[in-house]
Amino acid sequence: MIKQPKRILTLLTSVLILVALFPGSAVAQGSDPTDDDVNAIAKQLYCPVCENIPLDACGTTACEQWRGIIRDKLREGWTEDQIKAYFVDQYGDRVLAEPPRSGFNWVVYIVPLLVFVGGIILLYFAFQRWRTAEPEESSRKGVKRAADSRNSTDEYISRVEEELRKRSKG
Amino acid sequence: MATDIGFGSLLITLIVSIYGLGAAVYGEKEKKKAWILSAKQAMRLVFPLLTISIISLLYLLLTDKFEVVYVQEVSSRSMPDYLKITALWGGQSGSLLFWSWLLAGFTSAVTLRKWDRDQDFLPWVIVVSLATLAFFVLLNTFFENPFIRYWETSEGIARAFSRPLGGVPIFPSDGRGLNPLLRHPGMIIHPPMQYLGFVAFIVPYAYAMASLITGRTDDRWIQLSRRWTLWAWLFLSLGLVLGARWAYDVLGWGGYWGWDPVEISALMPWLSGTAFLHTVLIQERRGMFKQLTMVLIILTFNLVIFGTFLTRSGLLSSVHSFTQSTIGPIFLAFISLILIVSLWLLNKRWNILKSRQVVTSYFSKEALIIISVVLFLGILVTSFWGVIFPKISELVTGQKVTVGPPFYERVAAPILGGLLIIMAICPLAVWGYASFKHLGRLLWKPFILSIVGIVLPLYAGMTHWPAVVAFWLVAFVLAVNAIEFFRRTKLRRKKHIGSLWESVVHVFNKNRRAYSAMIIHIAVVLMALGIIGIEFFQTETQGTLPEGGELGLGSYKMVFEKLDVFDTDGGRNVARAVVSVERDGQIIDVLYPRRDYFYDSGQPMTIPGVRSTLVDDFYVILVDWKAITAESATFKVYHNPLVKWMWIGAWIFIFGVVLATWPDKKIKPFPVRS
Numbered sequence: 001m002i003k004q005p006k007r008i009l010t011l012l013t014s015v016l017i018l019v020a021l022f023p024g025s026a027v028a029q030g031s032d033p034t035d036d037d038v039n040a041i042a043k044q045l046y047c048p049v050c051e052n053i054p055l056d057a058c059g060t061t062a063c064e065q066w067r068g069i070i071r072d073k074l075r076e077g078w079t080e081d082q083i084k085a086y087f088v089d090q091y092g093d094r095v096l097a098e099p100p101r102s103g104f105n106w107v108v109y110i111v112p113l114l115v116f117v118g119g120i121i122l123l124y125f126a127f128q129r130w131r132t133a134e135p136e137e138s139s140r141k142g143v144k145r146a147a148d149s150r151n152s153t154d155e156y157i158s159r160v161e162e163e164l165r166k167r168s169k170g
Numbered sequence: 171m172a173t174d175i176g177f178g179s180l181l182i183t184l185i186v187s188i189y190g191l192g193a194a195v196y197g198e199k200e201k202k203k204a205w206i207l208s209a210k211q212a213m214r215l216v217f218p219l220l221t222i223s224i225i226s227l228l229y230l231l232l233t234d235k236f237e238v239v240y241v242q243e244v245s246s247r248s249m250p251d252y253l254k255i256t257a258l259w260g261g262q263s264g265s266l267l268f269w270s271w272l273l274a275g276f277t278s279a280v281t282l283r284k285w286d287r288d289q290d291f292l293p294w295v296i297v298v299s300l301a302t303l304a305f306f307v308l309l310n311t312f313f314e315n316p317f318i319r320y321w322e323t324s325e326g327i328a329r330a331f332s333r334p335l336g337g338v339p340i341f342p343s344d345g346r347g348l349n350p351l352l353r354h355p356g357m358i359i360h361p362p363m364q365y366l367g368f369v370a371f372i373v374p375y376a377y378a379m380a381s382l383i384t385g386r387t388d389d390r391w392i393q394l395s396r397r398w399t400l401w402a403w404l405f406l407s408l409g410l411v412l413g414a415r416w417a418y419d420v421l422g423w424g425g426y427w428g429w430d431p432v433e434i435s436a437l438m439p440w441l442s443g444t445a446f447l448h449t450v451l452i453q454e455r456r457g458m459f460k461q462l463t464m465v466l467i468i469l470t471f472n473l474v475i476f477g478t479f480l481t482r483s484g485l486l487s488s489v490h491s492f493t494q495s496t497i498g499p500i501f502l503a504f505i506s507l508i509l510i511v512s513l514w515l516l517n518k519r520w521n522i523l524k525s526r527q528v529v530t531s532y533f534s535k536e537a538l539i540i541i542s543v544v545l546f547l548g549i550l551v552t553s554f555w556g557v558i559f560p561k562i563s564e565l566v567t568g569q570k571v572t573v574g575p576p577f578y579e580r581v582a583a584p585i586l587g588g589l590l591i592i593m594a595i596c597p598l599a600v601w602g603y604a605s606f607k608h609l610g611r612l613l614w615k616p617f618i619l620s621i622v623g624i625v626l627p628l629y630a631g632m633t634h635w636p637a638v639v640a641f642w643l644v645a646f647v648l649a650v651n652a653i654e655f656f657r658r659t660k661l662r663r664k665k666h667i668g669s670l671w672e673s674v675v676h677v678f679n680k681n682r683r684a685y686s687a688m689i690i691h692i693a694v695v696l697m698a699l700g701i702i703g704i705e706f707f708q709t710e711t712q713g714t715l716p717e718g719g720e721l722g723l724g725s726y727k728m729v730f731e732k733l734d735v736f737d738t739d740g741g742r743n744v745a746r747a748v749v750s751v752e753r754d755g756q757i758i759d760v761l762y763p764r765r766d767y768f769y770d771s772g773q774p775m776t777i778p779g780v781r782s783t784l785v786d787d788f789y790v791i792l793v794d795w796k797a798i799t800a801e802s803a804t805f806k807v808y809h810n811p812l813v814k815w816m817w818i819g820a821w822i823f824i825f826g827v828v829l830a831t832w833p834d835k836k837i838k839p840f841p842v843r844s
Contacts, residue, residue: 034712034713035713035714035804035806036710036712039806046572046574048570052428052431052572053423053428054423054428054574056423057421057422057424059776059793092569092570093569093570093572094560094569094571094572095572096571096572097572097574097575098572098573098577099559099563099571099572099573103567104563104566104567105571107559107562108556108559108563108571108573108577111555112548112552112556112581115551116548119544119547119548120544123540123541123544127537130528130530131528131530131531158665
């Protein structure tokens with residue numbers, strides 16, 4: 001029974017000492033954070049209840065409370081990173097928009113990169129193989145075909161059409 | 171009575187589908203044509219049969235039969251009739267039935283064409299289509315039956331189709347009503363379009379499988395399914411765009427795309443489907459990449475089923491997901507089955523699909539298209555991985571994580587840039603062999619023209635370099651297409667006398683597919699403008715204002731005039747603010763952002779007030795308001811530059827695809843002189 005008030009007393013004194021030690025920060029905290037300050041941080045967070053809706057756009061009461069917490073913390077002079085760390089502490093990594101780059105989470109970043117780079121390399125080698133497969137013949141043929149298709153298809157088709165028209169009349 | 175008819179018809183569809191499937195296999199095996207024809211009749215029958223089920227459910231919805239569980243869950247007396255119709259796809263079992271009905275529509279429609287030349291495909295197209303349909307109807311019959319009703323029993327309220335022992339039917343007086351987020355015009359047509367896009371891919375897939383099974387792996391299956399694929403692609407694109415529009419208008423987060431898992435699950439088949447459309451082009455022109463084309467159609471169809479699974483299994487939580495359901499494992503089994511069978515068939519025919527043609531130049535059209543396909547697949551892989559990673563993480567480490575927009579955007583943004591570059595070069599590239607020099611000769615003119623796209627943004631004071639690059643790319647693609655079309659028209663006018671319009675029409679008609687593609691690509695570029703606007707230049711602010719209070723954002727200022735709170739028909743309470751928008755001291759518009767609260771479902775809906783111009787959107791959301799005495803309200807305001815181009819581009823896109831799918835003029839038979 002005696003212990004409890006003693007603890008409260010210690011707490012109170014330490015708080016008083018802290019306040020006395022940092023009068024400057026108390027003044028800075030006086031300026032009220034704007035909605036935009038709150039949203040700037042809320043935008044980067046996701047509450048565990050309404051998954052996949054960023055906190056700044058979510059209309060539920062829970063999210064409103066979270067925004068209230070952000071506002072309070074800002075008022076107390078916390079930085080953006082501290083506030084984010086606070087939510088991670090409380091609710092886990094899932095509150096962040098992206099998995100933090102550590103441990104197993106690296107997998108999410110590396111796998112698409114590997115697949116994509118793998119695809120490009122595969123394609124590159126395929127191109128190389130194709131180019132060396134029958135370079136002489138196919139490329140020469142290709143040049144001719146390319147030239148044909150650019151310049152004379154139109155004329156060619158119109159000539160065929162002309163021919164057809166003549167025949168159908170005849 | 172209507173429940174009996176609806177469910178009865180559903181059961182008959184299941185039986186008919188399974189019969190048709192069996193008859194087709196038997197007829198093919200025993201070479202008995204009559205059985206195959208019978209299977210074809212069965213396939214033709216499934217659509218009318220499911221139509222009966224759909225009409226029954228619509229009747230139940232429109233006549234407020236709340237003793238039916240589905241009707242009670244998604245409808246209410248106060249809802250207007252058009253919303254009661256919308257409620258058909260407003261919940262799990264109803265939308266699944268709707269899905270099966272659309273699938274049956276495509277399945278039955280396929281039987282209507284003449285099969286003379288393609289008799290060998292017929293049995294296998296029947297098997298694939300009916301197997302898929304049977305699966306969905308099975309789900310509807312045994313797991314998600316929309317026709318079950320409420321019964322009062324000694325153990326409480328039961329949900330069953332037929333009367334449980336000692337059960338007494340209950341007649342609830344009203345229903346819970348449709349989810350308010352679904353009560354929006356965009357939402358009324360978004361799901362049907364999305365579903366149409368999904369189910370229509372059954373046709374090219376069925377043809378592809380038929381071609382693998384029969385070993386007839388020439389281009390015939392592609393010719394037969396080309397229009398179907400384009401329609402599927404059009405509907406899927408429309409579904410995505412309408413969904414985006416709905417999000418923009420109703421979800422109230424100032425944007426249209428949030429990389430939500432379910433959005434992604436609709437995007438994935440679109441990505442692989444788009445890649446498929448492009449490799450088809452190479453296959454038709456050069457007879458190459460047949461293997462890849464097959465892989466892509468298999469992938470697309472699997473992603474369609476996978477997307478449906480994601481939305482309906484309760485595996486994901488998102489604005490879209492239906493309630494927790496038991497159908498997840500069955501779905502997964504079905505996906506595995508089609509994947510294994512498809513890949514097994516592909517493996518069997520792998521060698522016949524090899525082509526003798528090769529890509530000889532990096533700058534040939536086929537090479538560029540293949541690079542773009544790899545880019546599409548790059549977004550696809552990232553999307554797929556991002557969607558499933560949270561589940562994997564939970565399994566491996568027990569830790570839940572969120573994979574949100576920054577993850578996807580990091581990949582999608584540069585890839586979109588790459589795709590724009592290819593879109594710019596590709597119309598000028600030729601099939602077969604092309605050198606960089608050759609391409610360069612054609613590119614310098616549009617390149618110089620496109621410098622406008624750099625100069626103008628810089629002149630306007632833009633310093634954000636990715637945005638400047640993006641604008642340049644847009645200008646480049648537009649310049650290439652414009653110059654190329656101009657060149658062709660000029661060429662025509664040199665040879666023929668006629669009005670300019672006639673030449674334009676002639677040039678267009680002569681290669682309608684290519685020019686439709688051009689229109690589609692221009693549309694995509696315009697949509698890219700919308701994306702650039704919101705991704706790079708969106709700004710926002712929020713504030714709580716008293717009546718007459720002001721909130722500024724950029725060159726705009728909004729003034730909170732007043733707030734009215736009132737009840738309206740349809741059981742909603744509306745809080746509507748009147749906000750005037752000012753620029754340079756002039757009132758330029760009055761907006762009415764509102765928050766509707768639905769009494770029946772107890773859910774709110776936020777409808778922004780938007781002033782939309784070709785230059786920018788001014789988007790105001792009513793976030794919150796104090797009791798009437800306090801007379802103050804919180805607003806969130808977004809400035810979204812260029813967003814309107816997204817919707818304009820979408821309209822042009824639709825126009826382009828419709829042009830591409832428009833039937834060709836029948837070629838008149840050539841008279842032969844005897």
